[in-house]
Amino acid sequence: MRDRFYLLKDHFVSEDKALARQSGVDKAVSRTDEFLVDVVDQMDEFERKKEHTREAAKLKKKLDADGERSEKPRLDVIERQLAVQERSLDQQTELMTFLLQKMP
DSSP, X not given: OHHHHHHHHHHHHHHHHHHHHSSSOXXXXXXXXXXXHHHHHHXXXXXXXXXXXXHHHHXXXXXXXXXXXXXXXXXXXHHHHHHHHHHHHHXXXXXXXXXXXXXX
């Protein structure tokens, strides 16, 4: 599924660049195009959140490995943030699956 989004994103990026090179020509945007733009935007946001979650997990592991339990409130905050982000990623995945099923 991830490859499909990257292929789709690359297609839109190359198409946008080609349209930018043309002068005076406007492209009619169909409902499918609008839908796909929304899906690609959601996928980009999903990827950013996933990367943020990875970074937070690395920080937590580093703090645990260093024995930095003196910052216990900080670790609790990180653990809570990770839990919230995991739930958000699950919801994003469900949304992407739903949107892909609705694609014409």
